[in-house]
Structure formats: structure tokens, C-alpha cells
Amino acid sequence: MIVREALLLPSFAEAKVIAGAGGLDNELSSAMVLEAADIENWGKSGQLIITSFFALQELSESEVAQFFHTMSAIGIAAMAFKPERLLLNAPQNVIALCEDFGVPLIELSPSVKYESIMLDVLGHVLDSNLTLLNRFYDAHKHTMALALKQPSIPYILNTLKNTLRMDVSYLDTTRDRRLGTDPTRTCFDAYSLIRREPKPFQTHAYFDAMLFFNRAAAKEADDNRPADEDRAEKALAVRIPSSDGVDYYLLVHESDVELTPLDTMTIENIVGLLQMKILEQNAIKQKLFIQNNNAVHDLLLERYGTPERINSALTVLGIDEFPFYEVLFVHVSLVDCADIDRLDELQQAIRRRIRSAYPGIVYFVNNDRLVFLHNFRSPLTRFNLDLIQDILDKLHASSTLPPFKHLVALSSTVDRYAIGQANTEVLNVYRLFNGSTSSDRAIRFEDLGVYKLMLMADDLSQLAEYMDPRVVDLAKKQPELLSTLICLCENGMDFSKTGEQLFIHPKTVRYRVERARKVYGIDVKNPDDFLQVVLTNKIMALGRES
The missing domain is CATH 1.10.10.2840 (PucR C-terminal helix-turn-helix domain)
Structure with missing residues (x-):
């Protein structure tokens, strides 16, 4: 409740506000009797301080001013003064300080007891919290009922919009995937985030977001803005926890609207539901990754044995359309061994960049090695080693990735029944050049020249x-x-x-x-x-x- 509402409680029946009326809308959540001036050790935001000013009588004017400065910084909601034998009226310097800091000073009835005030305030707070707890329970129950329906992310977002009456969006920062109840508001070109201080009932990280829309986005939105006008829009961003190291956010676009505790609890429930969806998707992707990784590995090591099984594996992997195949081998070594826990992050970046250039490829991952299998139509659509080298050079220049060295090997062109041969070719290149002081190279097997004579030896x-x-x-x-x-x-x-x-x-x-x-x-x-x-x-x- 706020201070203004507390004045309606029975124990405040004869009370009057004698200073700091500008703070009557301060949030009030507890009450405490002032017994000592070390408020920084026990004061809490939202407290009502009840006093007869006995604890302040030995302080100098500057010390009293410092006390009020500390009290304001903590966020004390109000001060209630009970006239007693010590003081019949509030000191003028206290009245002035309450006015200066916007802290309501309430003069109580001399007959009221401290216990009555404490019981009234804390009882009202407890009743309010009980009501809020019941409403939270209802919101949580509805969210769990929604989870049983196995809803899609767009369905979850629309449910939240109907509850909050605000447009919301979902953002996957790594893959730049955006979904929203208003598609025009997902067309932002860039964004910035400033973390908010946590508030009650918030367990996730909340941010003040600024979404920047460029001219193309403004034109696409078709929202009567001039086509040449860049714009920015505020939003509330809530980070959705995940297990894959990717940053996901729920965006609430009307950030200027003050969220009620129930709104916050609803958002917390929906973030939990979105987290479940992300974990579910990651589990499916991880299962497919393991299956595909094993299938590619078996193809490279010629474990399928018969043409029929090879054909079946290529069909499952979705790389059976064209007649030609080649293998690209990428070995990475971290410059600093302390970055070993970031190897997976580096490999994911390499996979994303190469697969964005060659969408139809599949790959095998093993420790510090990446092996890509490419099915292509003609020599014109083969792996371009210059492009691969350029991709890796740009990753070297990235400040967000750990420093690394690389060796790339490209096989010759083979048919589907000689994929094992192509794998042997790139492994032979690796054997010849691994440990070379001339690092960050890309080498074709076809360019080995006289080195091929060495590789033809049956016995080393x-x-x-x-x-x-x-x-x-x-x-x-x-x-x-x-x-x-x-x-x-x-x-x-x-x-x-x-x-x-x-x-x-x-x-x-x-x-x-x-x-x-x-x-x-x-x-x-x-x-x-x-x-x-x-x-x-x-x-x-x-x-x-x-």
C-alpha cells in the first residue's frame, strides 16, 4: 500500500500530515520504531519510522541532516511522530528536512499506542501479500494448464499480450530469430540493454531496452512515418535462462506503463514457460545433432558396408541429391590453453559461418576437429577455399572469440561410395602439416604434388x-x-x-x-x-x- 492509504487505517484516525505531503504516494511495506540513529544498519526501503525523536535529541543539526539524507537514500516511506512528554511538537529543523527530502511527517494522536500502529500497518501488508499470493497461485495454475497444451512460442506470446494488453516479442540473439504479436515491432535494426535494479517478485534479469529502427524498417512497418525517418523505441527486456549459452529475451514493448506485481508475476510465469520450450527445442536439436554426427562419422570411416546402407544414410542426412561429394577438414587449436572451455563456442561460430555460405552441408565434430561433408552438383559449386579462408580470417579478427590457429584441408571430388577415400585424403593433409609453424593455412589434397608419393607407401x-x-x-x-x-x-x-x-x-x-x-x-x-x-x-x- 502507499502512505496515503495507510492514513485510512484505524490507528491513524486523528493523525495529520505536517510535512512532506509530496511523498504520500510512497510505497509502504513495513513499520519500525526508531530506537537508534544508525538507520543504515537496520532501515529498509518502504518502512514507516515511528518515533518520539528521543533517538535524535543528542545529535547536532548537521548529524540530523545526515540522518535524513541516509534515510532518503534507503527509501524510507514516511515518519510518524507521537507527541509525548519529551516533545509536544515536531522540531522545526525536522519539519524542514522532511519537506526537503519528500518524506511525509505524520503527527499521531497522543493516545495511540505503538502496538496499534504496528499491527494496523503490518496486518494490512500481510493481508495484501496474502491476496497477491492467491492471485499469483491462480496465474501460476493458468500457466501450468497452458504448458499441458504444448503451445508454440507465438501462442504463448499472444496469451501474454491478452493478459498484459501490451505487444510482446521473443528474441533469439544468436540466430537473430524474432517472433512477436506485432511483426512490425520485431523489425528493429539494433538494440541496447541497460540492466534494471531488481524489484520484488523479479527472479530473472530485467533490462531497459532501446530498439533502433532504420529507414528500411520504418518503411516496412508502414505506420505512416516518413520513409527516411530513423526511430528508436523503448521496451522492457527479460532474459530467458537457457542451457546452451545463447541469450534469449522476452520484450514487452510498452515499457512506460508501470507493471503491477501481478503483471510481474505473470511475466515471470511466462518466462518460465518459454524457458521450458527452449529446453525442449535444445533437447530435440541435441538428439538430432548426435544422430547426424554419428551418421557422418560412420560415412567417413566407411562403416556402412553396402551401397544400400550408404544410400539410406545419405537420404536421412538430406545430402543425396547430387552426384559429387567432397570433405572439408578444419582443425583449430587455441592459443591460450586456459580458453579450453570456450572451444565449443569457437566451433559453433565456425559451423554457423560455413553453413551460412553452404547451407546443404552436414558435419562431424570431434574435439578440436570439424569435418564437413558437401554434396554438390558441378565443379562450380564446390567449396571455395578462398571463401573458407576469408571466413576464418574474419573469425580471427573477432574480439568476442578466443584467439586460435587453424589448418584447413580439402579433399578431391569423389562419388558417394568413395567418401571414405576423401576423408583419408584430408587426414593425410593433416598428418603432413599438423604442427607446422606456418599456421592458418588452407590446403587442397590435389595440390600436394610430390607429397602424394609419400602417402602411397604401404609401410611407412x-x-x-x-x-x-x-x-x-x-x-x-x-x-x-x-x-x-x-x-x-x-x-x-x-x-x-x-x-x-x-x-x-x-x-x-x-x-x-x-x-x-x-x-x-x-x-x-x-x-x-x-x-x-x-x-x-x-x-x-x-x-x-x-
Whole structure:
């Protein structure tokens, strides 16, 4: 209740307001007798302070002023003064301070007892809370009945609109999915959120939202505004909790209307119902993800065995329309190991960007690897490695994602019964170039050239005789020196870039190159020795990956 309503209670029958009448609409929720001036330790917003000013008599004028300043900051609703033997009239400085801070000062009847005032105020509050609890129970009961109907999100929104008599919208920020009772109000181009201080009955996060509509949105709305007029609209936003790391919001568009406690409880119930719908959708998506992930994995590893089972799997995945297939392999490594808990966030961003460019693809996820399977009509619609590289470069530049490195491998074109072969091709590229100091690369299997001869070996031990004995000796005795030579070769003999990657001075790189030449007879400035270092490194890489 408000202070004005409290004056109608029996114990206030002979009371009169002697100051601070501008605060009669302050919300009043409890009552307390003033026994000490340390109000910051026990005062609460909405309290009625009952006093004879005994606790303030020893304070100086400045201390009394500070007391009222603290009282106003806390949000004390009003002050009730009972004339007694100590003071028959309220002090003038107190009257002036009540006027200044807008705190109603009520002079009570000298015969009224403190107990009567406390019982009247608290009894009324308890009765009000009981009424509110009953209304909340009814609202909750209706919401649960609605949940049993398995309603869609638009149906839930329309139900809320009919209750609040306000337009509402649903926003999925990651997928930019908008649903609303008024479609024109979902066409905002951008938005900003400022968090509100929590109020009673609010368990979720509430925000003051500003929705910005550009010219195109204004024109599309067809709401008699000039087509060249940008506009902004206020709304109330309530965050809907979820388990998938995505921000969902319920928007109430008439934010200038003061919500009643029952309105707030209705919104809380609807947010809970929307949360159930989101969890349900996420459970379905997770189940489909696992099924599709396993199906793609089995195709890549040739586990289906017969053409009929392969055809059936491709049909289930929805990638059986065209004659050609290819595999795109994306390996990511986080620069900072402390960001490991954000790996899934990074992979989701990569999947969204690549699937937005190639909507018909399916994928397999395993730890730090993403493998995309693409069904396409002709060479013109193949994966474009330049586009893939551009997508990843933009993700590197994103300030919202953890720093990472990538290696991309693209298979040759195969038919539906050779998908396993395409998978082997990209894995071979990964085996050759994983750990390379030249990171953030995109490589086609078709461009491997002479490296394909290595991959044709049935037994990797056969390749050992093709390794330069000098390089093998260097790897055994001074692996750090060999790593410097490999890094220099991969960087096209760029001493400065090599020093930067190895965190050493370019002169140190030159010293190591010269030492390798003098001690081991390996001169990477010589084209033949350059090739021996590169080929021996690739053969060793194949052995490590195996």
C-alpha cells in the first residue's frame, strides 16, 4: 500500500500530515520504531519510522541532516511522530528536512499506542501479500494448464499480450530469430540493454531496452512515418535462462506503463514457460545433432558396408541429391590453453559461418576437429577455399572469440561410395602439416604434388631410406637446431619472421643456420639441402601422426 492509504487505517484516525505531503504516494511495506540513529544498519526501503525523536535529541543539526539524507537514500516511506512528554511538537529543523527530502511527517494522536500502529500497518501488508499470493497461485495454475497444451512460442506470446494488453516479442540473439504479436515491432535494426535494479517478485534479469529502427524498417512497418525517418523505441527486456549459452529475451514493448506485481508475476510465469520450450527445442536439436554426427562419422570411416546402407544414410542426412561429394577438414587449436572451455563456442561460430555460405552441408565434430561433408552438383559449386579462408580470417579478427590457429584441408571430388577415400585424403593433409609453424593455412589434397608419393607407401618404414642421414643425425642430436631450419624453410627463408615465431633474434637464426652448415653440412640456402630438410620433416611428421 502507499502512505496515503495507510492514513485510512484505524490507528491513524486523528493523525495529520505536517510535512512532506509530496511523498504520500510512497510505497509502504513495513513499520519500525526508531530506537537508534544508525538507520543504515537496520532501515529498509518502504518502512514507516515511528518515533518520539528521543533517538535524535543528542545529535547536532548537521548529524540530523545526515540522518535524513541516509534515510532518503534507503527509501524510507514516511515518519510518524507521537507527541509525548519529551516533545509536544515536531522540531522545526525536522519539519524542514522532511519537506526537503519528500518524506511525509505524520503527527499521531497522543493516545495511540505503538502496538496499534504496528499491527494496523503490518496486518494490512500481510493481508495484501496474502491476496497477491492467491492471485499469483491462480496465474501460476493458468500457466501450468497452458504448458499441458504444448503451445508454440507465438501462442504463448499472444496469451501474454491478452493478459498484459501490451505487444510482446521473443528474441533469439544468436540466430537473430524474432517472433512477436506485432511483426512490425520485431523489425528493429539494433538494440541496447541497460540492466534494471531488481524489484520484488523479479527472479530473472530485467533490462531497459532501446530498439533502433532504420529507414528500411520504418518503411516496412508502414505506420505512416516518413520513409527516411530513423526511430528508436523503448521496451522492457527479460532474459530467458537457457542451457546452451545463447541469450534469449522476452520484450514487452510498452515499457512506460508501470507493471503491477501481478503483471510481474505473470511475466515471470511466462518466462518460465518459454524457458521450458527452449529446453525442449535444445533437447530435440541435441538428439538430432548426435544422430547426424554419428551418421557422418560412420560415412567417413566407411562403416556402412553396402551401397544400400550408404544410400539410406545419405537420404536421412538430406545430402543425396547430387552426384559429387567432397570433405572439408578444419582443425583449430587455441592459443591460450586456459580458453579450453570456450572451444565449443569457437566451433559453433565456425559451423554457423560455413553453413551460412553452404547451407546443404552436414558435419562431424570431434574435439578440436570439424569435418564437413558437401554434396554438390558441378565443379562450380564446390567449396571455395578462398571463401573458407576469408571466413576464418574474419573469425580471427573477432574480439568476442578466443584467439586460435587453424589448418584447413580439402579433399578431391569423389562419388558417394568413395567418401571414405576423401576423408583419408584430408587426414593425410593433416598428418603432413599438423604442427607446422606456418599456421592458418588452407590446403587442397590435389595440390600436394610430390607429397602424394609419400602417402602411397604401404609401410611407412619404407620411407625411412629416403630421409637424408644428415638431417636424421641433426634431429637426434640437436632437435632445436632442426626446428629452426624447418621453421626458416616454411617461412620462405625469412629470418625476421622465423625469429618472431621462435621468440629469438634474427641473428640467432643466422647463427643456427651457419652452425648446421659447419657441423652437419646442411646448408638450407642450397636448394637441394632445403628440399632434403622439408621432405625429411614431412616423413617424420607422417611417422609421428601414425
